[in-house]
Amino acid sequence: MPCPWYRNGMCTSPKLRQPSSSVVSPQRCMGGEAEYRSCRFYMDPPSEKKRGGLLEQAKPAIVQQLKPSPPIHLLSTKPVSKCPFFKVYSYSGGYLAQCLVLNRLLTRSEVELCIHHWQTCPLYRSASKRLETG
Numbered sequence: 001m002p003c004p005w006y007r008n009g010m011c012t013s014p015k016l017r018q019p020s021s022s023v024v025s026p027q028r029c030m031g032g033e034a035e036y037r038s039c040r041f042y043m044d045p046p047s048e049k050k051r052g053g054l055l056e057q058a059k060p061a062i063v064q065q066l067k068p069s070p071p072i073h074l075l076s077t078k079p080v081s082k083c084p085f086f087k088v089y090s091y092s093g094g095y096l097a098q099c100l101v102l103n104r105l106l107t108r109s110e111v112e113l114c115i116h117h118w119q120t121c122p123l124y125r126s127a128s129k130r131l132e133t134g
Contacts, residue, residue, distance in 0.1 A: 005045075010024065063091060
């Protein structure tokens with residue numbers, strides 16, 4: 001069984017600021033428990049449920065449908081935006097952000113735009129107008 005922090009060729013250990021492929025050693029990550037436990041980024045997962053070798057926190061079904069890719073979607077700090085169409089989920093030791101207008105997960109760079117420039121976002125403006133006109 002692979003390391004519970006290994007996913008899609010990336011190490012998602014909470015000891016890292018963000019998922020990284022630079023610390024991955026396939027022999028160690030995909031090896032036995034003795035191998036991956038010797039890694040300096042390994043830590044015992046909390047007693048939450050495991051699925052497919054990956055630590056997963058209880059999360060809405062929508063997150064599973066949105067198919068997160070940690071290298072581009074996983075955030076190390078919880079983002080805060082005043083945009084009413086911005087939704088945040090806790091996931092695999094980090095956070096995911098969703099745009100409800102696009103109905104998809106946002107990349108890290110898109111999240112920054114939603115935090116700082118949500119009022120000038122064309123998607124926000126369009127969705128707000130649709131809500132106003134009913």
